[in-house]
Amino acid sequence: MKAQVFRGVNQLSYEEVPIPEIGADEVLVQVRVVGLCQSDIKKICYPLYEPPRIFGHEMAGTIAAVGERVQDWQVGDRVVVLHHIPCMHCRYCLNDNFSMCEIYKTITTTAGFIPSGGGFAEYVKIPGHIVRHGGLIRIPDHVNFAQASFVEPTNCCLKAVKKAQVTPGQTVLVTGAGPIGLMLIMLVRYFGARAIATDLLPSRINKALQVGAEAAFDARSPELVKNIHACTEGFGVDTTLLAVPSDKAFFQALDCTRKGGKILFFAEFPDEVEIPLNPNILYRREIDLMGSYSSSYRVQALAADLVFNQRIDIDTLISDRYPLRELPKAVEQARNPTPDTYKILIEP
Template sequence: MPTQVANSESLVTAALSSTMRAAVYHNINDVRLETVPVPSIGPGELLVRIATCGVCGTDLKKIHLGSHSAPRIFGHEMAGTIVAAGKGVTKFALGQRVMVYHHVPCGQCYYCRKNTPAQCPLYKKTGATAGFEASGGGFAEYIRVMDWIVAGGGVVAIPDGVPFEQAAFIEPVNTVLKGVKLLNLRPDDTVLVIGQGPIGLMHAVLAHRLGARVLTSDLYPERHAIAAGFGLTNPIHAGEENVADRVKSETEGRGADAVVLAVGGNALIKTAMDACRMGGRVMLFAQTQHGEATFDPGAVCVDEKTLLGSYSSSFDIANEVSDLVFNGYRNGFDLTRLISHRFSLEDAIQAIDVASHPKADSMKIMIEPVPGRGGE
C-alpha cells in the first residue's frame, strides 16, 4: 500500500474517535479544558485535524469581555490535515495539509458589491466549528469545516515545504494586507505603525515592501529587535520619547503620510492624529469594541486628515495573500520568527493567559494539539 494512502487511512481511523480535547469558553475569563465529541460532518464538508492555531486578540476580547454566548470553542488562525471528507467533496483529499478561513463572503450582496465584504451577512456567519455554536474551533483537536467555506474558497492547500505554523498566518496577513492597501501608499510615503506586536509588525513589513519609509513605535526594545530582523530600522521607543515629535523631526516637521494604530488603546488615537501630517491618513486597526473616543474634529475638517478603519479579511486578495505567505517562508517573510511561545492543547489555558498579559518577550502565541506538529 502506498505510504500516502496508508497515512491517510491512519488519520481517518484517529479522526473517528468519538471524543477529543478542547478549550471551552463558559463565561467571562472562564475557559476550561474539556473532553467533547468530535464534530460530525455532512455533505460538502471536511473534518480537519488541527496542527496549530494562533491565539488572536479578538479571541482574547471575546473571552475577557463576554461578548459571545457560551459554551463556545474559539480559535481561528488555524492549519491542519484533512482526515475526513463529506459526500461531494472532490477538490480536497484525505491527508492533505490545509489552512482554513472561518469566514467566507457571498460575493453578491450589497456589501460585497460595495467592496466591504466584512459586512456581508454570510461573512458574519462563522463556518468552522469544534462543537457548540460555530466560533472557529481551532482551540481543539478537530474542526468541522462547513460546506459554504469549502465551496467558497475558504480552504487553502499548503504546499510541500511550508510548515503549518507559517500557513496559519494566512488569515491575519490577509487582514493586514487589506488595511495596508486601503492606505494607498506611495513609494515616497512615510508610515508610522504604532505597536509592534505581531499585527503591527506585519503592517510595518508590508508597508516597507511597498517601498514606503516606515517608522515603528513600541514600548519594548525587544520587539524593535525582532522588527529589525525584517528590515525595519527606524524604531521609536515610546516609553522614552514623544512619538509625534519624533515623527515630525523625521519628516521636516510635517508628520507621517499614513499612521496605523495597531494596538487597542483609544487614548492612542490622539497620538496617531498628532503624528499624522495635514492631508494624511490615520487607520484604526485594533479598535474592535464599540464605544466612544475623543478626537479633534478640526484635524479632520480643517487639517484634512482622514480617519478610517479596516476590519477582517478580503477574499479579493486571498490568492495574493497565499502566494505572499507561502513564497515568503524562504524569501524574507518567515512569519514563524514571530512565534515566541508554543503550548500544547493541554496547556491552552496557560497559553491564553500568556497572550492576555503581553510582555517584552511575548509575540505570537500558538496552541498545538499535538506538540511539535506545527513545524511540519
Template sequence: MKAAVYEGIEKITVREVPDPSVSPDYPLKIRVDACAICGSDVRTYHHGKSNVVPPQIIGHEVAGTVVEVLEGFESPFAPGDRVTVAAVVSCGECYYCRRGIQNRCENFTAIGYEHPGGFAQYMVVPAKMVLDGSVNRIPDHVEAKHACIAEPLACVINGQELSGVGLGQSVVIIGAGPIGCMHVALAKALGATKVILCEVSQPRLEMAKAFGADVYINPANEDAVRRVREETEGRGADVVIVAAPSGPAQEQALKMAAKRGRVNFFGGLPKDKPTITLDSNLVHYNELFVHGAADSTPRQNRIAAELIASGRINAQALVTHTVPLEGITEGIGIVERGEGLKVVVEPWS
C-alpha cells in the first residue's frame, strides 16, 4: 500500500509499505478513505514528538471502510461498514477509565503516535477501540472527508461539556481556526443565545462567518474586553473558551468572564513558553472556574459522528481543502499558513 511515512523532523516520504495485517491486538482492518490534518500533525512534522518514533505513519482524524475482521473476533462491524475512528486508545482498566474519563487514561496511547495512523491506504484498529465504542458507523449520505472531522469535533464536545455550555448562555470563543469554528457551531447547537468570536486575523474572521456567531471581534482593531462587556450588558460572558495557543489570550480571557464564569484553556501553549501571568484576584473575587480540556472519550466520539450525520454540525463548511497522499506536505503548509480550515488527505485520490 501507499503511505506517507514520517521519517524524522520535516521529512515525510510517500512510499510503498507492506499492508497491515489483522491480529488479536489489531482485529479490524479498514481502507482509509479520508484523514484530516491536525495542528498536532504539523507540530510533529516540524519538531517531532517523544511518543512518535520514526519511521511512523501519523494521522489520527480517520474515516474509512472496514475490509477485514479477524476470524473469531466478536466485532459489531463487518466488511463494507463505513466508520470513523477515534484517536485515543485507552486501557479500560485504570482509575480514570473506570470513571468514564478515558481521555485521561493512565496508560494512554493514540492512533498516529504509538499506533500507525491514517495517512495511508489501510490501517488496523486496536481491539480495545473496537470494543469500547471508539469506532462508529457513518451513514451512506455522509462523505468520508466530512466524517473524519468527528475526531476533532469530539474534542470540542469534551471542552464544552466541561465548560457547561447550554441554553441561554453567552459564550466567547478566542481563535477562529477550525477548532474555534467548531466551538461556534457547537455552542449555537447547544442553545447559547450569544456567541462572540475573537480573532486577530481578519481573513480567518471572514472565513468563520459561515458558522453563525452573533458577534465578531478583531482584537487588533478594538479593545476586545471592552467590547465583550458591551455585548453582555457589562457582565462578561458565562463561558470563555480559548481555542488558540496564546498566553496573552488566556490572560485576557479572565477579564472577559462574568462572575462565576467558566474559562476553558482549550488550546495548549508552546512547550518553550508554557506559563502565563494569571490575575488570581480575578479568579478569587469573581469566583471564576478555570480549567483545561484535552482529547475526548468514546462517548463523545459517538456524539460527534451523530451530529455530523444529522447535519447539526456543518462539516462541509469546515473542509476547505483535500489533497492526495503525495500532497501531504502541501496540506501541512495550508494548515500552518491559515489559508483554510480543515485540510483532508484522501489516500486513494
C-alpha cells in the first residue's frame, strides 16, 4: 500500500509499505478520508518524535478485514476510527481525565513503524482494545466520509466547550477563526451562548460571522478591547477560548474576560514560550485558567450526533482536498494559508 512516512523534520516520503497484518481481535480499515490536523503539522515540522512514523488520526473509512474473534463488525462497514480509547478504570479515567490515561496515550491505531495514528496511508490497523471499547463508530448511510472524518475534531472542541461550562445566555470570545475556531463558534452557538471572534485575516473574520459569531474583529485593532466591552455592555465576556498559540491573544483575553470568568487554553503553545503573569490578576479578579487537550470519551456519542445529524455545519469548514501523494503540499498550505484556507482533507 502507499503511505506518507515521516522520515525526519519536514521529511515526508511517499512510499510503498506492507499492509498491516491484523490479529484475531483487530480490524483493518481502508482509509477513505483523513483530516489534516494542526497536531499532525507540528509532528511533521518540529523535532518532537523519532522517525519513522505514519501520522494522521481524523479518519473515516471502510472495514477491509476483521480478525476471527471480532464481533459486531464485518467487511464493508463504513466507520469513523478513533485513534485513542482510555482504559476507563485508572485514577485519571475515574476523574474524567481520559486524555491523561496511560492506555489512551500508548495504544493507538497504526499503518506500520512506531504506532502513531496511521491515517496517512491506504490502510490502518485498529488494535483490539480500541475495537472492543467504542473506537469504531458506524457511519449512517446519509453521511459521507468527509463529513464523518470530523467526529474526532468535533469531540475535541466539544470537550473544551463542556469543560468551560458554556451555558445559554453567556458571551464567549473565540480567539482565532481557523477551522478549529470556527467549530468552537458553532458549538458555542449550539449551547445557546453568544460568540465573538478575533482573527488576523479579513476572510476569516467574515467567515466567523457566517457561521454564527455575533461580532468578529481584527485581533490587531487598537480598539479591540473597547469593541468587545461594547458588545457586553462593559461587562466583558464570560469565557475566552484560546484557539491560537499566541501570548498576545492571552493578554487580550485577560483584558476582555469579566471578573469571575474563565480562560481556556485550547491551542498548544511552543514549549519555549513563557508568559509572565502577575498572580494577583487571577486572585483579585477570580479568573479561572484551564486547559483542554485532545478528546473525551464522555462526549463521544454527542460529537457523533452533532456531525451525523448536521447540528453543526461541517461542510462549510472544508476548503481543500488533496490526494495522499500531495500531503507535503497540503501541509505547506496549512502552514501558509490563503484567505480561503480552512479545513484540509486528505483522500488516500
